[in-house]
Amino acid sequence: MSVATPPRAPASPRVIYQQPELLSETSTRYCPGCGHGIIHRLIAEVLGELGLGPRTIAVAPVGCAVFAYDYLLLDFVEAPHGRAPAVATGIRRVRPDNFVLMYQGDGDLAAIGTAEIVHAAARGERITGIFVNNGIYGMTGGQMAPTTLLGQRTTSSPTGREASLAGYPIRITEMLAQLPGTAYAARGTIIDPSSVGKTKAMIKRACQVQLEGTGFALVEILSNCPVGWGLTAQQSMDHIRAEVIPAYPLGVIIDRGKRAVAPTSGGEG
Template sequence: MTLHARSSSVETQRAAAARLVYRKPDVLIDRATHYCPGCGHGVIHRLLAEVMTDLDLPAHTIAVAPVGCAVFIYDYLDVDFVEAPHGRAPAVATGIRRVRPEAFVLTYQGDGDLAAIGTAEIVHAAARGERITAIFVNNGIYGMTGGQMAPTTLLGQRTTSSPSGRDAELMGYPIRITEMLAQLPGVTYAARGSVADAGSIGRLKVMIRRACQVQIEGGGFAIVEVLSNCPVGWGMTPQESLEHLKGSVAEAYPLGVIVDRSAPSTARPAAAAATNPEA
Protein backbone atom coordinates (compact mmCIF):
# COMPACT_ATOMS: atom_id res chain seq x y z
CA MET A 1 0.00 0.00 0.00
CA THR A 2 1.42 3.37 -0.98
CA LEU A 3 0.31 6.37 0.93
CA HIS A 4 0.99 9.89 -0.17
CA ALA A 5 -0.12 13.10 1.41
CA ARG A 6 -1.39 14.27 -1.93
CA SER A 7 -3.60 11.19 -2.25
CA SER A 8 -6.59 13.23 -1.13
CA SER A 9 -6.18 15.72 -3.92
CA VAL A 10 -8.95 15.91 -6.44
CA GLU A 11 -6.83 14.73 -9.35
CA THR A 12 -5.75 11.65 -7.51
CA GLN A 13 -9.32 10.89 -6.48
CA ARG A 14 -10.40 11.06 -10.09
CA ALA A 15 -7.65 8.69 -11.06
CA ALA A 16 -8.81 6.30 -8.35
CA ALA A 17 -11.43 4.88 -10.69
CA ALA A 18 -8.61 2.98 -12.34
CA ARG A 19 -6.35 2.04 -9.39
CA LEU A 20 -6.40 2.03 -5.59
CA VAL A 21 -4.48 5.05 -4.35
CA TYR A 22 -5.76 5.34 -0.83
CA ARG A 23 -7.07 2.90 1.68
CA LYS A 24 -7.81 3.53 5.33
CA PRO A 25 -5.00 1.86 7.29
CA ASP A 26 -6.26 -1.19 9.20
CA VAL A 27 -4.78 0.18 12.42
CA LEU A 28 -7.27 3.07 12.26
CA ILE A 29 -10.41 1.55 13.75
CA ASP A 30 -13.57 2.10 11.68
CA ARG A 31 -15.55 3.99 14.28
CA ALA A 32 -17.13 7.45 14.59
CA THR A 33 -14.93 9.52 16.91
CA HIS A 34 -16.13 11.60 19.84
CA TYR A 35 -14.24 14.64 18.53
CA CYS A 36 -16.15 17.84 17.74
CA PRO A 37 -16.85 18.77 14.10
CA GLY A 38 -13.77 20.32 12.53
CA CYS A 39 -11.34 19.13 15.23
CA GLY A 40 -7.80 18.34 14.13
CA HIS A 41 -7.32 15.20 16.24
CA GLY A 42 -8.90 13.01 13.55
CA VAL A 43 -6.36 14.16 10.95
CA ILE A 44 -3.47 13.57 13.35
CA HIS A 45 -4.75 10.09 14.24
CA ARG A 46 -4.94 9.25 10.55
CA LEU A 47 -1.43 10.50 9.85
CA LEU A 48 -0.11 8.43 12.73
CA ALA A 49 -1.97 5.38 11.48
CA GLU A 50 -0.56 5.85 7.99
CA VAL A 51 3.02 6.33 9.15
CA MET A 52 2.87 3.45 11.62
CA THR A 53 1.47 1.17 8.91
CA ASP A 54 4.16 2.29 6.43
CA LEU A 55 6.88 1.54 8.95
CA ASP A 56 5.28 -1.77 9.99
CA LEU A 57 4.96 -0.66 13.62
CA PRO A 58 1.45 -1.51 14.90
CA ALA A 59 2.15 -5.13 15.93
CA HIS A 60 4.90 -4.13 18.35
CA THR A 61 3.63 -0.74 19.46
CA ILE A 62 2.85 0.05 23.09
CA ALA A 63 1.19 3.45 23.19
CA VAL A 64 0.32 5.78 26.05
CA ALA A 65 -3.00 7.65 26.09
CA PRO A 66 -3.26 11.04 27.80
CA VAL A 67 -5.94 12.75 29.84
CA GLY A 68 -7.78 15.32 27.76
CA CYS A 69 -9.70 15.21 24.48
CA ALA A 70 -7.49 12.42 23.13
CA VAL A 71 -8.11 10.18 26.15
CA PHE A 72 -10.12 7.83 23.94
CA ILE A 73 -7.37 7.44 21.34
CA TYR A 74 -7.24 3.77 22.34
CA ASP A 75 -10.70 3.41 20.78
CA TYR A 76 -9.37 4.66 17.42
CA LEU A 77 -5.90 3.16 17.03
CA ASP A 78 -5.80 -0.63 17.15
CA VAL A 79 -2.59 -1.07 19.16
CA ASP A 80 -1.77 -1.92 22.77
CA PHE A 81 -2.52 1.08 24.98
CA VAL A 82 -2.06 2.12 28.57
CA GLU A 83 -3.86 5.07 30.08
CA ALA A 84 -1.62 7.54 31.92
CA PRO A 85 -2.65 9.84 34.74
CA HIS A 86 -2.89 13.49 33.65
CA GLY A 87 0.47 14.68 32.36
CA ARG A 88 2.39 11.51 33.22
CA ALA A 89 2.56 9.88 29.79
CA PRO A 90 6.33 10.47 29.35
CA ALA A 91 7.05 8.76 32.70
CA VAL A 92 4.73 5.88 31.83
CA ALA A 93 6.46 5.58 28.45
CA THR A 94 9.84 5.56 30.19
CA GLY A 95 8.79 2.56 32.26
CA ILE A 96 7.62 0.72 29.13
CA ARG A 97 10.77 1.65 27.22
CA ARG A 98 13.10 0.36 29.91
CA VAL A 99 11.51 -3.08 30.28
CA ARG A 100 10.50 -3.54 26.61
CA PRO A 101 13.51 -2.47 24.54
CA GLU A 102 12.02 -4.09 21.43
CA ALA A 103 8.71 -2.20 21.53
CA PHE A 104 7.80 0.91 19.58
CA VAL A 105 6.74 3.35 22.31
CA LEU A 106 4.44 6.22 21.45
CA THR A 107 2.91 8.98 23.57
CA TYR A 108 0.09 11.28 22.48
CA GLN A 109 -0.60 14.32 24.64
CA GLY A 110 -2.41 17.63 24.47
CA ASP A 111 -1.05 20.99 25.57
CA GLY A 112 -2.67 21.02 29.01
CA ASP A 113 -1.40 17.49 29.63
CA LEU A 114 2.15 18.07 28.35
CA ALA A 115 2.84 21.78 28.85
CA ALA A 116 1.08 22.37 32.20
CA ILE A 117 0.54 19.48 34.60
CA GLY A 118 3.08 17.22 32.91
CA THR A 119 5.96 19.67 32.47
CA ALA A 120 8.35 17.82 34.76
CA GLU A 121 7.67 14.47 33.12
CA ILE A 122 8.20 15.68 29.55
CA VAL A 123 11.34 17.68 30.40
CA HIS A 124 13.00 14.77 32.19
CA ALA A 125 12.01 12.12 29.68
CA ALA A 126 13.60 14.37 27.04
CA ALA A 127 16.63 15.07 29.23
CA ARG A 128 17.20 11.34 29.72
CA GLY A 129 16.95 10.96 25.97
CA GLU A 130 14.30 8.27 26.33
CA ARG A 131 13.89 6.47 23.03
CA ILE A 132 10.23 7.35 22.63
CA THR A 133 8.18 9.21 20.05
CA ALA A 134 5.98 11.96 21.47
CA ILE A 135 3.08 13.53 19.60
CA PHE A 136 2.16 16.85 21.23
CA VAL A 137 -1.11 18.36 20.05
CA ASN A 138 -1.20 22.09 20.75
CA ASN A 139 -4.60 23.68 20.26
CA GLY A 140 -4.05 26.37 22.88
CA ILE A 141 -6.93 25.38 25.10
CA TYR A 142 -8.36 22.77 27.50
CA GLY A 143 -10.97 21.35 25.16
CA MET A 144 -12.27 18.39 27.17
CA THR A 145 -13.25 20.46 30.20
CA GLY A 146 -14.98 23.18 28.21
CA GLY A 147 -12.39 25.57 26.81
CA GLN A 148 -10.27 26.94 29.64
CA MET A 149 -6.96 28.77 29.22
CA ALA A 150 -3.92 26.56 28.63
CA PRO A 151 -0.26 27.51 29.06
CA THR A 152 -0.16 27.70 25.26
CA THR A 153 -3.16 30.04 24.93
CA LEU A 154 -2.26 33.11 22.86
CA LEU A 155 -2.07 36.56 24.44
CA GLY A 156 -5.45 38.22 24.21
CA GLN A 157 -7.24 34.96 23.50
CA ARG A 158 -10.60 34.66 25.22
CA THR A 159 -11.31 31.39 26.99
CA THR A 160 -13.79 30.42 29.70
CA SER A 161 -11.09 31.05 32.32
CA SER A 162 -9.67 34.16 30.64
CA PRO A 163 -12.98 35.76 29.64
CA SER A 164 -11.41 39.14 28.94
CA GLY A 165 -8.55 37.62 26.98
CA ARG A 166 -5.19 36.32 28.21
CA ASP A 167 -3.40 39.18 29.96
CA ALA A 168 0.37 38.64 30.18
CA GLU A 169 0.60 40.59 33.41
CA LEU A 170 -1.87 38.37 35.21
CA MET A 171 -1.59 35.10 33.31
CA GLY A 172 1.89 35.05 31.89
CA TYR A 173 3.04 34.24 28.38
CA PRO A 174 2.47 31.29 26.06
CA ILE A 175 5.09 28.54 26.41
CA ARG A 176 7.07 27.33 23.41
CA ILE A 177 7.85 24.08 25.11
CA THR A 178 9.19 22.29 22.04
CA GLU A 179 11.89 24.96 21.63
CA MET A 180 12.70 24.51 25.35
CA LEU A 181 13.01 20.75 24.90
CA ALA A 182 15.14 21.16 21.78
CA GLN A 183 17.93 22.63 23.97
CA LEU A 184 18.43 19.24 25.59
CA PRO A 185 21.08 16.97 24.10
CA GLY A 186 18.84 13.96 24.78
CA VAL A 187 16.39 15.23 22.16
CA THR A 188 17.22 13.76 18.78
CA TYR A 189 14.39 15.30 16.85
CA ALA A 190 11.98 18.16 17.57
CA ALA A 191 9.67 19.71 15.02
CA ARG A 192 6.45 21.68 14.81
CA GLY A 193 3.83 21.07 12.16
CA SER A 194 0.23 22.05 11.61
CA VAL A 195 -3.07 20.67 10.33
CA ALA A 196 -4.12 24.03 8.84
CA ASP A 197 -4.22 22.92 5.21
CA ALA A 198 -3.27 20.08 2.87
CA GLY A 199 0.28 21.35 2.41
CA SER A 200 0.87 21.62 6.15
CA ILE A 201 -0.61 18.18 6.67
CA GLY A 202 1.79 16.73 4.10
CA ARG A 203 4.77 18.36 5.81
CA LEU A 204 3.46 17.22 9.20
CA LYS A 205 3.34 13.64 7.99
CA VAL A 206 7.02 13.85 7.02
CA MET A 207 7.81 15.08 10.55
CA ILE A 208 5.81 12.30 12.21
CA ARG A 209 7.54 9.74 10.00
CA ARG A 210 10.96 11.14 10.95
CA ALA A 211 10.05 11.12 14.67
CA CYS A 212 9.10 7.43 14.37
CA GLN A 213 12.19 6.56 12.34
CA VAL A 214 14.45 8.16 14.94
CA GLN A 215 13.17 5.64 17.48
CA ILE A 216 13.51 2.71 15.08
CA GLU A 217 17.08 3.77 14.30
CA GLY A 218 17.94 3.81 18.00
CA GLY A 219 18.01 7.59 18.42
CA GLY A 220 16.92 9.49 21.50
CA PHE A 221 13.77 11.40 22.32
CA ALA A 222 11.69 12.59 19.36
CA ILE A 223 8.80 15.02 19.54
CA VAL A 224 6.44 16.52 17.00
CA GLU A 225 4.31 19.41 18.14
CA VAL A 226 1.16 19.70 16.08
CA LEU A 227 -0.62 23.03 15.91
CA SER A 228 -4.24 22.02 15.84
CA ASN A 229 -7.60 23.77 15.96
CA CYS A 230 -10.46 23.72 18.45
CA PRO A 231 -13.39 25.39 16.67
CA VAL A 232 -15.75 24.87 19.61
CA GLY A 233 -13.29 26.06 22.26
CA TRP A 234 -12.18 28.98 20.13
CA GLY A 235 -15.77 30.01 19.31
CA MET A 236 -15.15 29.80 15.56
CA THR A 237 -16.44 27.87 12.59
CA PRO A 238 -14.09 25.10 11.46
CA GLN A 239 -13.07 27.25 8.46
CA GLU A 240 -12.38 30.31 10.65
CA SER A 241 -10.40 28.17 13.05
CA LEU A 242 -8.13 26.93 10.25
CA GLU A 243 -7.53 30.52 9.07
CA HIS A 244 -6.67 31.47 12.65
CA LEU A 245 -4.33 28.48 12.85
CA LYS A 246 -2.52 29.60 9.69
CA GLY A 247 -2.33 33.19 10.94
CA SER A 248 -1.93 34.16 14.61
CA VAL A 249 -1.21 30.69 15.92
CA ALA A 250 1.59 29.91 13.44
CA GLU A 251 3.04 33.38 14.11
CA ALA A 252 3.31 32.61 17.82
CA TYR A 253 4.53 29.06 17.18
CA PRO A 254 6.81 29.01 14.10
CA LEU A 255 6.57 25.87 11.99
CA GLY A 256 9.48 23.68 10.99
CA VAL A 257 12.15 21.33 12.24
CA ILE A 258 13.57 22.85 15.43
CA VAL A 259 16.36 20.37 15.92
CA ASP A 260 17.44 17.18 14.17
CA ARG A 261 20.45 15.54 15.76
CA SER A 262 19.82 12.28 13.93
CA ALA A 263 21.73 13.48 10.85
CA PRO A 264 25.01 15.02 12.05
CA SER A 265 26.08 16.10 8.55
CA THR A 266 23.08 18.35 8.07
CA ALA A 267 22.12 19.25 11.63
CA ARG A 268 22.85 22.77 12.71
CA PRO A 269 24.18 23.63 16.19
CA ALA A 270 21.44 23.07 18.75
CA ALA A 271 21.30 26.63 20.04
CA ALA A 272 21.06 28.14 16.59
CA ALA A 273 18.42 25.63 15.55
CA ALA A 274 16.33 26.28 18.60
CA THR A 275 16.34 30.03 18.25
CA ASN A 276 15.97 30.06 14.50
CA PRO A 277 13.36 27.48 13.55
CA GLU A 278 12.81 26.82 9.89
CA ALA A 279 9.63 28.23 8.49
Protein backbone atom coordinates (compact mmCIF):
# COMPACT_ATOMS: atom_id res chain seq x y z
CA MET A 1 0.00 0.00 0.00
CA SER A 2 2.51 2.47 1.08
CA VAL A 3 4.78 4.01 -1.45
CA ALA A 4 8.50 3.67 -0.80
CA THR A 5 9.74 6.99 0.50
CA PRO A 6 12.50 8.37 -1.62
CA PRO A 7 15.85 8.72 0.16
CA ARG A 8 15.91 12.02 1.90
CA ALA A 9 18.61 14.47 1.00
CA PRO A 10 21.06 14.97 3.88
CA ALA A 11 20.55 18.11 5.90
CA SER A 12 23.87 19.46 4.71
CA PRO A 13 25.82 18.23 1.66
CA ARG A 14 28.74 15.94 2.46
CA VAL A 15 31.90 17.32 0.94
CA ILE A 16 33.88 14.53 -0.69
CA TYR A 17 36.32 16.58 -2.73
CA GLN A 18 37.63 20.07 -2.25
CA GLN A 19 40.70 22.18 -2.57
CA PRO A 20 43.00 21.41 0.38
CA GLU A 21 43.86 24.53 2.33
CA LEU A 22 47.57 23.99 1.92
CA LEU A 23 47.39 23.69 -1.87
CA SER A 24 47.71 27.02 -3.65
CA GLU A 25 45.46 27.96 -6.54
CA THR A 26 48.42 28.58 -8.81
CA SER A 27 48.36 26.51 -12.00
CA THR A 28 51.29 24.11 -11.94
CA ARG A 29 53.99 24.15 -14.56
CA TYR A 30 53.88 20.36 -14.73
CA CYS A 31 53.20 18.69 -18.08
CA PRO A 32 49.67 17.37 -18.73
CA GLY A 33 49.20 14.01 -17.07
CA CYS A 34 52.19 14.36 -14.73
CA GLY A 35 51.94 12.68 -11.34
CA HIS A 36 53.56 15.48 -9.33
CA GLY A 37 50.23 17.32 -9.08
CA ILE A 38 48.52 14.29 -7.51
CA ILE A 39 51.38 13.84 -5.06
CA HIS A 40 51.39 17.52 -4.08
CA ARG A 41 47.69 17.23 -3.39
CA LEU A 42 48.20 14.17 -1.19
CA ILE A 43 50.84 16.02 0.83
CA ALA A 44 48.53 19.01 1.23
CA GLU A 45 45.70 16.74 2.36
CA VAL A 46 47.80 14.80 4.86
CA LEU A 47 49.49 17.84 6.40
CA GLY A 48 46.10 19.53 6.61
CA GLU A 49 44.48 16.53 8.28
CA LEU A 50 47.32 16.29 10.79
CA GLY A 51 47.28 20.05 11.38
CA LEU A 52 50.96 20.31 10.47
CA GLY A 53 50.85 23.15 7.96
CA PRO A 54 51.82 25.95 10.37
CA ARG A 55 54.64 23.85 11.82
CA THR A 56 56.15 22.62 8.60
CA ILE A 57 59.43 23.69 7.06
CA ALA A 58 59.71 21.98 3.68
CA VAL A 59 62.69 21.41 1.41
CA ALA A 60 62.25 21.66 -2.36
CA PRO A 61 64.56 19.65 -4.63
CA VAL A 62 66.21 20.45 -7.92
CA GLY A 63 64.17 18.96 -10.73
CA CYS A 64 60.59 19.37 -11.92
CA ALA A 65 59.37 19.69 -8.34
CA VAL A 66 61.65 22.62 -7.58
CA PHE A 67 58.53 24.76 -7.85
CA ALA A 68 56.80 22.86 -5.05
CA TYR A 69 57.04 26.09 -3.06
CA ASP A 70 54.64 27.71 -5.53
CA TYR A 71 52.00 25.02 -5.05
CA LEU A 72 52.20 24.06 -1.37
CA LEU A 73 51.47 26.84 1.10
CA LEU A 74 54.34 26.02 3.44
CA ASP A 75 57.61 27.62 4.48
CA PHE A 76 60.12 26.34 1.93
CA VAL A 77 63.84 26.34 1.33
CA GLU A 78 65.32 25.30 -1.99
CA ALA A 79 68.13 22.75 -1.70
CA PRO A 80 70.95 22.25 -4.16
CA HIS A 81 70.58 19.15 -6.33
CA GLY A 82 70.58 16.04 -4.15
CA ARG A 83 71.26 17.87 -0.91
CA ALA A 84 67.73 18.02 0.48
CA PRO A 85 68.48 15.45 3.22
CA ALA A 86 71.44 17.54 4.43
CA VAL A 87 69.42 20.74 4.28
CA ALA A 88 66.56 19.04 6.12
CA THR A 89 69.04 17.79 8.73
CA GLY A 90 70.23 21.33 9.36
CA ILE A 91 66.65 22.50 9.84
CA ARG A 92 65.77 19.51 11.99
CA ARG A 93 68.65 20.05 14.37
CA VAL A 94 68.03 23.72 15.07
CA ARG A 95 64.21 23.60 14.98
CA PRO A 96 63.26 20.53 17.02
CA ASP A 97 59.62 21.61 17.29
CA ASN A 98 58.99 22.06 13.59
CA PHE A 99 57.81 19.41 11.17
CA VAL A 100 60.41 18.83 8.43
CA LEU A 101 59.32 17.58 5.04
CA MET A 102 61.48 17.01 1.97
CA TYR A 103 60.52 16.21 -1.57
CA GLN A 104 62.97 14.60 -3.96
CA GLY A 105 63.01 13.00 -7.38
CA ASP A 106 64.93 9.91 -8.38
CA GLY A 107 67.88 11.69 -9.99
CA ASP A 108 68.08 13.95 -6.95
CA LEU A 109 67.82 11.21 -4.33
CA ALA A 110 69.25 8.11 -5.99
CA ALA A 111 72.11 9.61 -8.04
CA ILE A 112 73.65 12.93 -7.05
CA GLY A 113 72.29 12.85 -3.50
CA THR A 114 72.98 9.22 -2.63
CA ALA A 115 75.41 10.01 0.17
CA GLU A 116 73.10 12.58 1.73
CA ILE A 117 70.02 10.32 1.76
CA VAL A 118 71.94 7.34 3.12
CA HIS A 119 73.48 9.32 5.96
CA ALA A 120 70.32 11.20 6.87
CA ALA A 121 68.65 7.79 7.18
CA ALA A 122 71.63 6.33 9.02
CA ARG A 123 71.49 9.15 11.57
CA GLY A 124 67.80 8.45 11.99
CA GLU A 125 66.97 12.09 11.34
CA ARG A 126 63.37 12.86 12.19
CA ILE A 127 62.54 13.86 8.65
CA THR A 128 59.75 12.75 6.33
CA GLY A 129 60.87 12.28 2.75
CA ILE A 130 58.67 12.03 -0.33
CA PHE A 131 60.63 10.33 -3.11
CA VAL A 132 59.04 10.57 -6.55
CA ASN A 133 60.44 7.88 -8.83
CA ASN A 134 59.55 8.33 -12.48
CA GLY A 135 62.69 6.64 -13.80
CA ILE A 136 63.93 9.66 -15.69
CA TYR A 137 65.39 13.15 -15.44
CA GLY A 138 62.25 14.99 -16.48
CA MET A 139 63.26 18.62 -16.17
CA THR A 140 66.42 18.37 -18.23
CA GLY A 141 64.70 16.58 -21.09
CA GLY A 142 64.34 12.92 -20.23
CA GLN A 143 67.79 11.51 -19.59
CA MET A 144 68.51 8.13 -17.99
CA ALA A 145 68.23 8.06 -14.19
CA PRO A 146 69.64 5.48 -11.78
CA THR A 147 66.11 4.11 -11.56
CA THR A 148 65.59 3.80 -15.34
CA LEU A 149 64.52 0.27 -16.24
CA LEU A 150 66.79 -2.01 -18.24
CA GLY A 151 65.97 -1.61 -21.92
CA GLN A 152 64.20 1.71 -21.34
CA ARG A 153 64.95 4.32 -23.96
CA THR A 154 65.82 7.79 -22.79
CA THR A 155 67.63 10.69 -24.41
CA SER A 156 70.89 9.50 -22.86
CA SER A 157 70.23 5.79 -23.41
CA PRO A 158 68.82 6.10 -26.92
CA THR A 159 68.99 2.38 -27.67
CA GLY A 160 67.70 1.39 -24.27
CA ARG A 161 69.51 1.06 -20.94
CA GLU A 162 72.07 -1.73 -21.11
CA ALA A 163 73.42 -3.17 -17.88
CA SER A 164 76.86 -3.64 -19.42
CA LEU A 165 77.13 0.07 -20.07
CA ALA A 166 74.92 1.73 -17.51
CA GLY A 167 74.48 -0.78 -14.71
CA TYR A 168 71.25 -1.78 -13.07
CA PRO A 169 68.30 0.13 -11.60
CA ILE A 170 68.67 0.90 -7.91
CA ARG A 171 65.99 -0.07 -5.41
CA ILE A 172 67.20 2.56 -3.01
CA THR A 173 64.21 2.46 -0.69
CA GLU A 174 64.94 -1.20 0.08
CA MET A 175 68.58 -0.21 0.67
CA LEU A 176 67.57 2.52 3.08
CA ALA A 177 65.17 0.18 4.88
CA GLN A 178 68.21 -1.84 5.97
CA LEU A 179 69.40 1.01 8.15
CA PRO A 180 68.34 1.00 11.79
CA GLY A 181 67.79 4.75 11.56
CA THR A 182 65.01 4.24 9.01
CA ALA A 183 61.80 3.92 11.00
CA TYR A 184 59.51 3.71 8.01
CA ALA A 185 60.00 2.98 4.32
CA ALA A 186 57.26 2.25 1.83
CA ARG A 187 56.56 2.34 -1.87
CA GLY A 188 53.29 3.39 -3.40
CA THR A 189 52.05 4.67 -6.74
CA ILE A 190 49.36 6.92 -8.15
CA ILE A 191 48.11 4.95 -11.16
CA ASP A 192 44.49 4.64 -10.04
CA PRO A 193 42.21 5.86 -7.22
CA SER A 194 42.93 2.78 -5.14
CA SER A 195 46.69 3.22 -5.29
CA VAL A 196 46.33 6.95 -4.64
CA GLY A 197 44.43 6.15 -1.45
CA LYS A 198 47.05 3.65 -0.31
CA THR A 199 49.84 6.08 -1.07
CA LYS A 200 48.10 8.75 0.95
CA ALA A 201 47.95 6.36 3.89
CA MET A 202 51.71 5.76 3.53
CA ILE A 203 52.41 9.49 3.49
CA LYS A 204 50.29 9.92 6.57
CA ARG A 205 52.12 7.14 8.36
CA ALA A 206 55.48 8.61 7.33
CA CYS A 207 54.42 11.92 8.87
CA GLN A 208 53.23 10.25 12.06
CA VAL A 209 56.58 8.47 12.35
CA GLN A 210 58.27 11.85 12.52
CA LEU A 211 55.84 13.00 15.19
CA GLU A 212 56.52 9.80 17.14
CA GLY A 213 60.20 10.61 16.91
CA THR A 214 61.25 7.10 15.98
CA GLY A 215 63.51 7.98 13.07
CA PHE A 216 63.72 8.62 9.37
CA ALA A 217 60.65 8.03 7.18
CA LEU A 218 60.51 7.75 3.42
CA VAL A 219 57.72 7.10 0.94
CA GLU A 220 58.77 6.27 -2.59
CA ILE A 221 56.05 6.97 -5.11
CA LEU A 222 56.18 5.40 -8.56
CA SER A 223 55.09 8.18 -10.85
CA ASN A 224 55.05 8.90 -14.53
CA CYS A 225 56.64 11.21 -17.05
CA PRO A 226 54.40 11.03 -20.10
CA VAL A 227 56.46 13.52 -22.07
CA GLY A 228 59.82 12.00 -21.15
CA TRP A 229 58.54 8.50 -21.78
CA GLY A 230 56.90 9.41 -25.08
CA LEU A 231 53.52 8.07 -23.94
CA THR A 232 50.08 9.48 -23.34
CA ALA A 233 49.04 9.99 -19.74
CA GLN A 234 46.92 6.83 -19.79
CA GLN A 235 49.64 4.79 -21.52
CA SER A 236 52.14 5.99 -18.93
CA MET A 237 49.93 4.70 -16.11
CA ASP A 238 49.58 1.37 -17.91
CA HIS A 239 53.35 1.29 -18.30
CA ILE A 240 53.81 1.71 -14.54
CA ARG A 241 51.41 -1.16 -13.93
CA ALA A 242 52.98 -3.48 -16.49
CA GLU A 243 56.68 -2.66 -16.32
CA VAL A 244 57.60 -0.48 -13.36
CA ILE A 245 55.76 -2.15 -10.47
CA PRO A 246 57.29 -5.58 -11.20
CA ALA A 247 60.73 -3.95 -10.92
CA TYR A 248 59.79 -1.84 -7.88
CA PRO A 249 57.29 -3.80 -5.80
CA LEU A 250 54.67 -1.83 -3.90
CA GLY A 251 54.08 -1.97 -0.19
CA VAL A 252 55.47 -1.10 3.20
CA ILE A 253 59.08 -2.22 3.27
CA ILE A 254 59.66 -1.51 6.91
CA ASP A 255 57.74 0.05 9.75
CA ARG A 256 59.51 -0.10 13.08
CA GLY A 257 56.68 1.77 14.77
CA LYS A 258 53.58 0.60 16.54
CA ARG A 259 51.06 0.85 13.73
CA ALA A 260 51.65 -0.22 10.18
CA VAL A 261 49.91 0.47 6.91
CA ALA A 262 48.49 -2.70 5.34
CA PRO A 263 50.63 -3.73 2.41
CA THR A 264 49.04 -3.48 -0.99
CA SER A 265 48.60 -6.53 -3.21
CA GLY A 266 51.76 -7.43 -5.01
CA GLY A 267 53.75 -5.73 -2.30
CA GLU A 268 56.44 -7.40 -0.32
CA GLY A 269 55.79 -5.55 2.91
